[in-house]
Amino acid sequence: xxxxxxxxxxxxxxxxxxxxxxxxxxxxxxxxxxxxxxxxxxxxxxxxxxxxxxxxxxxxxxxxxxxxxxxxxxxxxxxxxxxxxxxxxxxxxxxxxxxxxxxxxxxxxxxxxxxxxxxxxxxxxxxxxxxxxxxxxxxxxxxxxxxxxxxxxxxxxxxxxxxxxxxxxxxxxxxxxxxxxxxxxxxxxxxxxxxxxxxxxxxxxxxxxxxxxxxxxxxxxxxxxxxxxxxxxxxxxxxxxxxxxxxxxxxxxxxxxxxxxxxxxxxxxxxxxxxxxxxxxxxxxxxxxxxxxxxxxxxxxxxxxxxxxxxxxxxxxxxxxxxxxxxxxxxxxxxxxxxxxxxxxxxxxxxxxxxxxxxxxxxxxxxxxxxxxxxxxxxxxxxxxxxxxxxxxxxxxxxxxxxxxxxxxxxxxxxxxxxxxxxxxxxxxxxxxxxxxxxxxxxxxxxxxxxxxxxxxxxxxxxxxxxxxxxxxxxxxxxxxxxxxxxxxxxxxxxxxxx
Ligand code: ADP
Ligand code: MG
Numbered sequence: 001x002x003x004x005x006x007x008x009x010x011x012x013x014x015x016x017x018x019x020x021x022x023x024x025x026x027x028x029x030x031x032x033x034x035x036x037x038x039x040x041x042x043x044x045x046x047x048x049x050x051x052x053x054x055x056x057x058x059x060x061x062x063x064x065x066x067x068x069x070x071x072x073x074x075x076x077x078x079x080x081x082x083x084x085x086x087x088x089x090x091x092x093x094x095x096x097x098x099x100x101x102x103x104x105x106x107x108x109x110x111x112x113x114x115x116x117x118x119x120x121x122x123x124x125x126x127x128x129x130x131x132x133x134x135x136x137x138x139x140x141x142x143x144x145x146x147x148x149x150x151x152x153x154x155x156x157x158x159x160x161x162x163x164x165x166x167x168x169x170x171x172x173x174x175x176x177x178x179x180x181x182x183x184x185x186x187x188x189x190x191x192x193x194x195x196x197x198x199x200x201x202x203x204x205x206x207x208x209x210x211x212x213x214x215x216x217x218x219x220x221x222x223x224x225x226x227x228x229x230x231x232x233x234x235x236x237x238x239x240x241x242x243x244x245x246x247x248x249x250x251x252x253x254x255x256x257x258x259x260x261x262x263x264x265x266x267x268x269x270x271x272x273x274x275x276x277x278x279x280x281x282x283x284x285x286x287x288x289x290x291x292x293x294x295x296x297x298x299x300x301x302x303x304x305x306x307x308x309x310x311x312x313x314x315x316x317x318x319x320x321x322x323x324x325x326x327x328x329x330x331x332x333x334x335x336x337x338x339x340x341x342x343x344x345x346x347x348x349x350x351x352x353x354x355x356x357x358x359x360x361x362x363x364x365x366x367x368x369x370x371x372x373x374x375x376x377x378x379x380x381x382x383x384x385x386x387x388x389x390x391x392x393x394x395x396x397x398x399x400x401x402x403x404x405x406x407x408x409x410x411x412x413x414x415x416x417x418x419x420x421x422x423x424x425x426x427x428x429x430x431x432x433x434x435x436x437x438x439x440x441x442x443x444x445x446x447x448x449x450x451x452x453x454x455x456x457x458x459x460x461x462x463x464x465x466x467x468x469x470x471x472x473x474x475x476x477x478x479x480x481x482x483x484x485x486x487x488x489x490x491x492x493x494x495x496x497x498x499x
Contacts (some may be wrong), residue, residue: 009170009202010036015068017054028054030225032068033391038169041193041203043213046222047231052206053174055222059204060092060172061085062470073169079141090117093163093201095192096171099155101147107134107158108143111165118166121169132162137191153184164199171196173205182211189215199442202450209245213237217302218280229256231280238277238305241349250346252339253434259330265322272310272318276339278302281330288321294373298376299325309358311337312344319365359388362411363464369435373480385470394457402449404442408470410434413461418452426452430495440485441492443471 017029028051036042044052058070058077064085065078073091080088087359093114094100101110111130111315120126137157147155149477156176163171176192177185183283196203205216213219213233221230227280231254232247256279259265265276278300285306287295297320300306310316314337324330335343344351363386364379388411391397397408400420410432417430417438429451442449455461466474475482 002344006037008035008037008071009040009073010034010204011069011071012059013069015055015058015065015070017051017058017063017066019054028225029058030226034220034227036202036204038202039197039200041196041215041217043216043219044204044206044222045208045213045219045233048208050222051225052222055227056172056174056206058202060094061088069376087357090119091168091170093168093171094167095156095159095163095171097175097178099147099159099179101155101158103147106144106146107139107161110147110158111162114162114165120166129165133165133195136195137161152180153188156180156184156188157191157494159186160195164192164195164201168201169200171201171205173203174204175208177207177209177212182209185209186212202392215258224499225313226476229333231333232498234277234279234303235335235343238303239343239347239350240353241347242343243347246346247343250339250342252334252335252343254333254339256401257332257334259324259332261324261329262326263324263330265324265332267321268317268318270310270318271329272307272316273337274307275305275311275337275343276307276322277305277333279331279333281328282325283322283330284325284330285320287323289367294321295372296376297364297368305357308340308354311340312358314338314341319362359400365499366409366411366435366464371481371484373484374474374478378474378477382470384468385467387465387467389463391455391463392459393455393459396452396454397461398439398449398451398453400449400452402442404439404447404449405468406439406465406470407437407443408439409437409454409464409466411462411464413459414456416454416456417460420452430492431456440471441489443468444475444489446487 012032012034013031015029016027018027020023020026032055044055046052058065059072061072061077064080068078070077072088077085077088079102085368106111108130111133112126115126115129131140134143137160138158139154139161142150142158144153147158150158176207177188179387180188193201214220214237219230219233221228221233231252233245235247235252236242238243265283280302282299282301283306284299287297296491306322310318344354360383363383364376367374367379368376396417412434415438416428417432419429420426438453475485
């Protein structure tokens with residue numbers, strides 16, 4: 001997208017469809033609007049009888065368009081003649097529920113037929129393409145087999161080969177896994193997904209198999225002839241442990257917002273009100289503090305969520321800023337805070353998964369704040385070894401003379417650094433606040449603790465503790481971090497010796 005706007009492969013405006021006429025007429029589709037872009041994998045789902053096959057057959061030029069506009073590959077189908085529709089049909093790949101192989105032809109001949117319809121008639125090209133596509137779908141040994149000699153899964157793979165061998169810009173599939181067991185169905189879809197992505201084909205696929213929805217770039221839902229976004233499915237995909245029916249029962253009504261490339265979604269410090277799921281495009285997460293360079297944390301793409309940290313407890317502050325990636329718009333689903341908390345209580349698994357995400361994100365955020373040069377991919381590796389420790393007000397964290405075991409980053413609260421003078425008296429020589437670290441001197445210089453550190457007498461302290469080995473690994477992985485820490489050590493030792 002961006003400056004040179006891509007033309008959609010399918011563009012539908014105010015499409016209606018009625019079966020029968022007069023007293024017997026029945027409207028099946030109502031005011032359908034939809035666009036599908038090159039290379040997109042779109043899944044259409046919804047109850048039986050809702051109009052999915054009808055819509056697919058209109059897009060596939062198997063029926064004539066009655067009212068509204070339907071453009072496919074740049075051609076308006078409203079008003080198109082039978083002959084034009086036949087011409088159009090040859091440009092798509094089709095995959096149906098029952099495989100659409102011709103029973104009296106071998107696999108090879110079936111695939112040849114697809115190519116001939118597209119005007120590919122050069123024997124050498126045909127042989128080469130057949131071999132290539134059949135090896136992709138693992139059917140080379142079945143080259144000379146007839147459909148009746150194949151298993152259900154093999155038949156659908158042959159159908160996929162036939163549909164994709166001509167490298168069509170658009171593939172239409174109507175419940176292609178309905179006749180397959182779930183494992184075969186999954187494999188078939190994964191294969192089709194990979195092939196379509198490799199060739200850059202757009203796919204519009206009807207299915208109500210919930211187990212394969214995750215391959216979709218986008219899910220649309222047809223209900224009683226109306227098209228909508230499948231909110232409950234998107235939410236249950238994003239939040240592990242929540243079933244789609246549970247989400248539907250909660251009657252959550254999320255909003256869907258489209259943001260321009262580079263737009264701000266929210267800023268660090270804002271009051272948190274909503275939870276977001278990325279439906280299309282991607283967003284960037286970063287720290288943004290006054291008088292400091294902004295610090296990139298991560299990119300979140302389709303199916304990933306954000307905004308959960310500030311929502312527990314209610315109306316907390318945003319701990320990071322979110323901005324749409326500069327190269328493309330993003331579509332976000334926004335769930336209100338109270339609805340989000342209802343979702344969290346819907347399943348223990350969801351609550352645990354979100355708690356884990358929060359912990360991971362908070363830790364990453366604290367670490368990048370303490371060590372700005374640390375790469376987020378390094379942090380991801382380190383995270384599992386980090387312990388969270390809490391100390392009551394005034395309690396001792398490290399004691400002068402101890403063997404060093406941990407490197408500490410302060411997540412919350414203030415600590416005091418104490419020095420012991422020759423008379424055995426102690427004195428506070430420094431305080432360290434959230435986002436700062438301590439404990440590095442002993443670890444780097446391999447000597448006992450040079451100072452005592454304790455929680456400030458007025459607050460509890462929460463620390464992220466990196467075991468010695470993790471700390472050393474981290475230093476070895478990043479030269480920049482190493483010199484950054486070394487500089488801090490130098491500053492700290494200097495103030496100690498000046499006393
Ligand atoms: P889905 O694929 O979502 O199950 P369909 O598009 O096949 O739904 O059907 C939608 C409705 O239209 C159903 O009630 C079906 O009975 C009816 N229908 C489908 N095809 C025809 C037809 N050729 N003539 C009349 N009614 C039809
Ligand atoms: Mg159908």
